Amino acid sequence: MFTLESLSEKLDRLAAFTAPGPGVTRLVYDDAWCEAHLWLQAEARALGLAATCDAVGNLWLHNPELPPGARVIALGSHLDTVKRGGRFDGAYGTIAALLLAAELRGSGFPVAAFVTCEEEGSRFPMALTGVRGLLGRLVPSECEGARDANGVTWGEALAAARARGCAAPAPAAGAAVPRLFDAARQLELHIEQGPVLESWGDKLAVVDRIAGYRRLRARLTGEARHAGTTPMERRHDALAAAAEIVLAAESLGRATGAPGVATAGFASAEPGLYNVVPGAATLGLEVRHTEAEALARMERELGEAARAIAQRRGVAIELETKAGEEPTPLSEELAAQALALAAGMAIPHRRMASGAGHDTMAFAQAGVPALMLFVPSRGGISHSPDELTKARDLWVGAAFARELLAAWRQELA
Numbered sequence: 001m002f003t004l005e006s007l008s009e010k011l012d013r014l015a016a017f018t019a020p021g022p023g024v025t026r027l028v029y030d031d032a033w034c035e036a037h038l039w040l041q042a043e044a045r046a047l048g049l050a051a052t053c054d055a056v057g058n059l060w061l062h063n064p065e066l067p068p069g070a071r072v073i074a075l076g077s078h079l080d081t082v083k084r085g086g087r088f089d090g091a092y093g094t095i096a097a098l099l100l101a102a103e104l105r106g107s108g109f110p111v112a113a114f115v116t117c118e119e120e121g122s123r124f125p126m127a128l129t130g131v132r133g134l135l136g137r138l139v140p141s142e143c144e145g146a147r148d149a150n151g152v153t154w155g156e157a158l159a160a161a162r163a164r165g166c167a168a169p170a171p172a173a174g175a176a177v178p179r180l181f182d183a184a185r186q187l188e189l190h191i192e193q194g195p196v197l198e199s200w201g202d203k204l205a206v207v208d209r210i211a212g213y214r215r216l217r218a219r220l221t222g223e224a225r226h227a228g229t230t231p232m233e234r235r236h237d238a239l240a241a242a243a244e245i246v247l248a249a250e251s252l253g254r255a256t257g258a259p260g261v262a263t264a265g266f267a268s269a270e271p272g273l274y275n276v277v278p279g280a281a282t283l284g285l286e287v288r289h290t291e292a293e294a295l296a297r298m299e300r301e302l303g304e305a306a307r308a309i310a311q312r313r314g315v316a317i318e319l320e321t322k323a324g325e326e327p328t329p330l331s332e333e334l335a336a337q338a339l340a341l342a343a344g345m346a347i348p349h350r351r352m353a354s355g356a357g358h359d360t361m362a363f364a365q366a367g368v369p370a371l372m373l374f375v376p377s378r379g380g381i382s383h384s385p386d387e388l389t390k391a392r393d394l395w396v397g398a399a400f401a402r403e404l405l406a407a408w409r410q411e412l413a
């Protein structure tokens, strides 16, 4: 059985694979990512597991006797981080899965650890490519041309990682990533990344839903005019309209209330000079909710508010939906079972929804009975170098996952 110390020690070692700077920066296919990937493969082999890459650099750590395509209990998380992220996001679920898969290797219960290559969307303008590949739902040639901030394409970055032993050969052009194993059930351990568990004094959350989101790009076009000579009443200021829309989004989020949230994540103005009334502005808007109807309502109301503001100010507006995910219910049966088990083990716990997206969404959307478990985040902080979960709390989550797997084993025997 693995120990609290071995869990902490491996998390420390994984956190050391980072680009320079504060916190942990491990972007898909970059140097730190490749080194972490090779280290994980070596650790798995040292524990008696096989480490098998798929064509986009997802990793399965599994009993070497499992035949390709076997139905497995998939347990894992993601290897990548955001820029200047924390030590636990993705890493916790990855290391716990490695240790649990190693522990159960000889048990006859086919638990395999998965490590997705990319979940965060922090290098290329797309997220969850890893899990889509893992599930056989990603056609690599469709991502090939996407570029990172330095102009490196996804295809070039992947080819470099592949040359270092971090991905299997590419499939034929137009073909999807071949799926290595078939998930009969899926479990992801993760830090909460929010303040709920800490503020209630709970040690564990059984996550029964994952919020969906919509991203909208608003393009406002007014009139660029001399800022010294154009009277206030004759202006059609695109940035002022954008500013009012930012506040409308905030009001919408507050009025909707938890678990609804609305955010304006970025704004830019053109031409961007002191002495010119902005003629154009671009705004990035996002709404999230755990209920499909409420999410659709938030999107509609935000769009209506933005159009009304633009119209009143005599500014043209184009609203474009950039991305979205539906709210995703996880397995109610598995959630109920986990809640009963946590009560039986006297672990202070609660049922909750996740406001953040996770790899687990894709499993659930693919019809795999899926579940997530959260452990507390100090101060609710995540995507930050200040991310912290106490070693003891990490251990409670992993020990609970071990018991849950034992219950699944009994049930599926």
Ligand SMILES: [Zn+2]
Pocket: 078, 089, 090, 119, 190
């Ligand atoms: Zn994560």
